[in-house]
Amino acid sequence: MTPEPNSSTLRPSWLQALLSLLLPGLGQAVGGALTRGFYILLSVVTLSGLAIFASAQRPRYPDYSLSFHVYLRFLLEAAALVVFLLAIYWLARRYALRSEFGRNAATPAFALFAIIVVAIAAPAMVDTVVTGEAAKKLYALTSLLTAIVVAAIWAWSVYDAAFVRGKERAPNTTPFYLLLIVGILILGTRIVQINPEKAIREYKDTGVILSRIVWPWKVAFDYSESQLVAEAKVQAPCPPDAKPPAVNQPQEGKPWVVVTPTCGNLSKRDSKGKLTYGTQLTIRGGGFVPNKKVHILWENPIGNAFTPRGFGPTDIQTGPDGTFSTKLYIPDVTIPTFAQGPQIHTLRVVQRGAAQFTGKLSKEMKLALQAMLESIMMGLMATAVGIVLSVPLSFLAARNLMNTLHTTTQGFVGGVIGLVGGAYLGKLVGDWLTPMFGGLEKAPILTFSVYVVLVLGLAILAYRLLSRALDSAAERLPAGLSLAIGIAGMALIGAGVGYALGIGYAHGILGITRGAEGALTAAPHTALLGAALGAALGAFWAWRLGTSSKIPIGQMVYAAVRLTLNIGRSIEPLIWAIMGVIWVGPGPFAGFIALTIHSVAALGKLYSEAIESIDPGPIEALQATGATRLQTIVYAVVPQVLPPFTAFTLYRWDINVRMSTIIGLVGGGGIGFLLIQWIHQFQYEQAGLAVWLITITVATLDFVSASIREKMV
Amino acid sequence: MLVVEHLTKVYEDGTVALKDVSFTVEDGEFLVIIGLSGSGKSTLLRCINRLIEPTEGRIIWNGRDITQASENEMRQVRREIGMIFQHFNLVDRSSVLTNVLTGRLGYLPSWWSLINYFPEAEKRRALTALERVGIADKANNRADALSGGQKQRVGIARALMQDPKMILADEPVASLDPVLAHSILGYLEKLNQEQNITVLCSLHYLDLVQRYATKVIGLRDGRLVYEGNRTKIRNITDEEFKHIYGQEAQRLSVGG
Ligand SMILES: Nc1ncnc2c1ncn2[C@@H]1O[C@H](COP(=O)(O)OP(=O)(O)OP(=O)(O)O)[C@@H](O)[C@H]1O
Ligand SMILES: [Mg+2]
Numbered sequence: 014m015t016p017e018p019n020s021s022t023l024r025p026s027w028l029q030a031l032l033s034l035l036l037p038g039l040g041q042a043v044g045g046a047l048t049r050g051f052y053i054l055l056s057v058v059t060l061s062g063l064a065i066f067a068s069a070q071r072p073r074y075p076d077y078s079l080s081f082h083v084y085l086r087f088l089l090e091a092a093a094l095v096v097f098l099l100a101i102y103w104l105a106r107r108y109a110l111r112s113e114f115g116r117n118a119a120t121p122a123f124a125l126f127a128i129i130v131v132a133i134a135a136p137a138m139v140d141t142v143v144t145g146e147a148a149k150k151l152y153a154l155t156s157l158l159t160a161i162v163v164a165a166i167w168a169w170s171v172y173d174a175a176f177v178r179g180k181e182r183a184p185n186t187t188p189f190y191l192l193l194i195v196g197i198l199i200l201g202t203r204i205v206q207i208n209p210e211k212a213i214r215e216y217k218d219t220g221v222i223l224s225r226i227v228w229p230w231k232v233a234f235d236y237s238e239s240q241l242v243a244e245a246k247v248q249a250p251c252p253p254d255a256k257p258p259a260v261n262q263p264q265e266g267k268p269w270v271v272v273t274p275t276c277g278n279l280s281k282r283d284s285k286g287k288l289t290y291g292t293q294l295t296i297r298g299g300g301f302v303p304n305k306k307v308h309i310l311w312e313n314p315i316g317n318a319f320t321p322r323g324f325g326p327t328d329i330q331t332g333p334d335g336t337f338s339t340k341l342y343i344p345d346v347t348i349p350t351f352a353q354g355p356q357i358h359t360l361r362v363v364q365r366g367a368a369q370f371t372g373k374l375s376k377e378m379k380l381a382l383q384a385m386l387e388s389i390m391m392g393l394m395a396t397a398v399g400i401v402l403s404v405p406l407s408f409l410a411a412r413n414l415m416n417t418l419h420t421t422t423q424g425f426v427g428g429v430i431g432l433v434g435g436a437y438l439g440k441l442v443g444d445w446l447t448p449m450f451g452g453l454e455k456a457p458i459l460t461f462s463v464y465v466v467l468v469l470g471l472a473i474l475a476y477r478l479l480s481r482a483l484d485s486a487a488e489r490l491p492a493g494l495s496l497a498i499g500i501a502g503m504a505l506i507g508a509g510v511g512y513a514l515g516i517g518y519a520h521g522i523l524g525i526t527r528g529a530e531g532a533l534t535a536a537p538h539t540a541l542l543g544a545a546l547g548a549a550l551g552a553f554w555a556w557r558l559g560t561s562s563k564i565p566i567g568q569m570v571y572a573a574v575r576l577t578l579n580i581g582r583s584i585e586p587l588i589w590a591i592m593g594v595i596w597v598g599p600g601p602f603a604g605f606i607a608l609t610i611h612s613v614a615a616l617g618k619l620y621s622e623a624i625e626s627i628d629p630g631p632i633e634a635l636q637a638t639g640a641t642r643l644q645t646i647v648y649a650v651v652p653q654v655l656p657p658f659t660a661f662t663l664y665r666w667d668i669n670v671r672m673s674t675i676i677g678l679v680g681g682g683g684i685g686f687l688l689i690q691w692i693h694q695f696q697y698e699q700a701g702l703a704v705w706l707i708t709i710t711v712a713t714l715d716f717v718s719a720s721i722r723e724k725m726v
Numbered sequence: 727m728l729v730v731e732h733l734t735k736v737y738e739d740g741t742v743a744l745k746d747v748s749f750t751v752e753d754g755e756f757l758v759i760i761g762l763s764g765s766g767k768s769t770l771l772r773c774i775n776r777l778i779e780p781t782e783g784r785i786i787w788n789g790r791d792i793t794q795a796s797e798n799e800m801r802q803v804r805r806e807i808g809m810i811f812q813h814f815n816l817v818d819r820s821s822v823l824t825n826v827l828t829g830r831l832g833y834l835p836s837w838w839s840l841i842n843y844f845p846e847a848e849k850r851r852a853l854t855a856l857e858r859v860g861i862a863d864k865a866n867n868r869a870d871a872l873s874g875g876q877k878q879r880v881g882i883a884r885a886l887m888q889d890p891k892m893i894l895a896d897e898p899v900a901s902l903d904p905v906l907a908h909s910i911l912g913y914l915e916k917l918n919q920e921q922n923i924t925v926l927c928s929l930h931y932l933d934l935v936q937r938y939a940t941k942v943i944g945l946r947d948g949r950l951v952y953e954g955n956r957t958k959i960r961n962i963t964d965e966e967f968k969h970i971y972g973q974e975a976q977r978l979s980v981g982g
Binding site for chain 1: 777817884888
């Protein structure tokens with residue numbers, strides 16, 4: 014705690030110090046630094062609250078009252094400790110350290126000393142407060158360490174309050190921020206459950222699995238495996254009347270196995286887990302490769318094979334003549350409850366030959382490669398479609414192009430009415446036209462396109478016609494009349510918007526508290542009220558604007574498009590993918606939809622910012638020649654934005670391919686889909702293959718896009 | 727004939743850039759606007775073709791009040807008024823030829839631009855314009871590969887594509903050295919004299935003003951404070967000079 018040089022010349026205010034001792038920050042507030050006091054109090058309260066919350070997270074049901082009381086006691090102990098440490102610091106500076114160097118070294122030395130003291134004292138302090146059951150319920154150390162930090166902040170706040178005089182001449186706040194950061198780190202460690210001990214301990218057990226993921230290449234290829242198999246049937250229990258299966262006979266030139274007897278009792282395990290052995294079988298076999306292990310498997314009546322461990326040897330060496338013999342109790346087998354009476358089991362003897370590398374890719378590797386291709390194409394398609402959709406939007410979201418667009422009130426009225434009316438007209442025409450070729454059911458794409466063309470086309474047409482017509486009418490007609498048109502039109506638009514908002518309010522907001530029925534009864538009233546309010550507001554606005562004023566239509570469109578883009582961008586592709594899966598089902602199409610939506614939003618924003626940062630000179634020059642808006646954009650804007658557009662597109666392509674590799678985790682298709690399936694089935698080598706393919710692809714892509722970008726610049 | 731009546735421009739932030747400015751320009755005049763930096767010269771020129779919307783006042787061009795013109799009518803007006811700029815305002819990444827061709831856009835259908843189409847006749851016209859300013863050989867270079875003087879000549883060629891009846895020039899030589907300044911102003915003077923194109927030009931150096939102007943107006947803080955013909959500006963008194971440029975001002979010359 015280094016005091017500012019000039020604060021030592023200032024006389025401390027004991028009152029303010031006392032106030033801050035009672036409530037941290039109060040002294041500062043009284044001393045004129047209101048926000049400073051507020052932040053101090055806020056940090057003390059927040060740290061304390063988090064400490065109480067975080068230290069109680071050990072059991073399933075946290076005991077907050079316990080952790081609160083423990084924290085309070087810790088705070089008292091911590092206060093004592095802090096006072097003790099500060100006293101030592103003060104004494105050392107005052108009496109022990111007379112040299113300049115000593116005084117300079119005092120603070121770091123003290124910090125080190127304080128850390129050592131805390132490290133030594135902490136376990137003891139924990140033990141005095143938290144014992145027995147409580148120790149199992151709390152993360153006491155977190156609580157204590159935070160309490161020490163809070164006590165230190167409190168102490169600093171007392172010192173600080175003594176010297177606060179308004180906004181100027183306040184002491185250095187560095188200690189406060191340092192302590193705050195330490196407090197947050199302590200709490201963060203607990204809340205994030207950072208536990209290095211566990212990481213080290215668990216690695217011992219999972220290292221094998223991890224290493225399979227790290228080097229999975231064995232499963233990338235096919236191996237031809239020769240194996241010798243012989244089987245014998247065993248019935249359990251012995252059938253009372255019918256005959257048990259026949260005894261096998263040794264055969265020449267083929268592996269064989271003979272089991273006697275061919276029927277007997279299963280081993281049994283009672284409810285306490287005690288095992289009673291069943292019938293012991295004598296097993297002889299031959300025709301196998303000499304001096305090599307054979308493996309015994311037991312297959313239950315429904316076809317599940319397992320190694321009967323604990324009932325006799327299961328791996329037996331064959332003799333020089335390729336024969337072997339052993340004994341085995343019939344194992345305990347869980348038999349489906351519906352099965353009754355004697356069941357036929359199979360004893361199988363297997364001898365594996367050496368696995369032969371064939372050089373062919375394994376089934377899994379082929380699957381993974383196929384899925385990887387799917388992913389890459391998904392990213393490409395999403396980028397391509399994203400470009401097409403986001404370029405037009407980006408022009409609407411560029412402030413420098415849109416801000417200059419204005420329209421008269423009358424033009425605005427005509428435009429909005431034209432837009433809505435035209436769209437409605439388009440829908441009507443569509444309703445009449447589309448049944449002729451089958452409608453949505455039989456020809457969905459054709460019907461949809463017809464609707465889009467009709468609705469958009471008529472809306473734009475009516476918009477242009479009506480806005481022009483009303484615009485020029487406003488200029489020719491007497492001022493009073495055109496003002497009246499403007500007011501009436503704006504009132505109409507306001508009523509429409511208010512009506513929609515009213516209905517939305519009833520269902521969206523009232524529906525939450527009153528339920529769907531209540532909303533339904535309320536809707537007509539809120540709609541009417543909304544319409545009336547909207548009409549009044551619209552009329553008032555039109556009256557204020559008058560005839561000559563200009564409505565910033567460009568800015569309105571700009572704000573709407575920007576808002577949409579921002580929303581689209583702030584929802585992560587993975588979440589869009591979940592919606593895509595709900596919409597079109599799992600698969601690459603869902604992932605494509607998700608990536609496309611996010612790309613449009615992200616590219617739209619980047620593109621529009623590129624447009625905003627161009628040199629306005631050429632635009633001005635082209636406008637001065639009498640060029641239209643379209644011509645100005647083509648010849649003054651496009652050449653300037655081409656390089657940044659290309660760079661942003663490459664960047665997006667890069668992101669999309671990356672995202673496409675993991676979008677399958679939520680069902681979006683591609684390699685991620687395979688990866689998550691393999692992980693769920695504990696097929697770690699296969700999962701490792703997927704991870705490798707993803708890594709290779711992303712690294713390659715990185716390299717490619719970086720070198721393209723380099724060439725471009 | 728251009729008549730400016732009581733022109734006032736107040737920017738959105740409240741800056742009064744022009745205050746009740748009135749003057750008349752006869753056809754074929756070479757009018758020079760002088761005044762300190764910030765006196766409103768650029769604002770005045772841009773109000774005339776409504777790149778900036780005037781707040782009050784009328785601008786009458788050949789008998790028609792262009793402050794009342796609709797957007798479409800304004801485009802018709804603009805294509806008869808060429809404009810050249812201090813910083814040339816060329817599209818750097820496009821070729822010289824394309825830059826010149828853009829001067830013709832006001833005469834061409836809008837949708838042609840979608841397929842980047844210009845008729846051969848317009849391309850020949852552009853080459854002729856480039857020949858007139860002496861840089862036909864640079865037609866296929868990128869605009870940012872030119873020197874300042876060459877760029878301004880491209881700017882003039884672009885204005886020529888409009889078949890202008892009037893040219894607005896906002897400090898066309900402020901970024902150029904004295905020799906180039908004379909060469910560029912020489913082109914403007916030639917157009918002015920040979921084709922009777924009215925020129926409105928803002929200039930900084932008094933000797934250039936005296937050399938080229940047939941009429942001069944002076945602005946100070948957005949007000950018209952000086953009006954004079956060729957003989958008057960050539961014999962400008964110290965008092966008049968200080969009235970335009972302020973008490974501390976010194977007469978500077980560009981030389982040449
Ligand atoms: N877009 C704008 N918004 C607000 N104020 C502006 C804007 N453009 C110019 N002004 C102000 O209007 C006044 C006149 O500016 P103008 O550019 O017309 O002067 P000028 O005579 O051309 O100066 P210069 O010789 O430096 O080019 C200045 O005070 C300037 O700050
Ligand atoms: Mg200027």
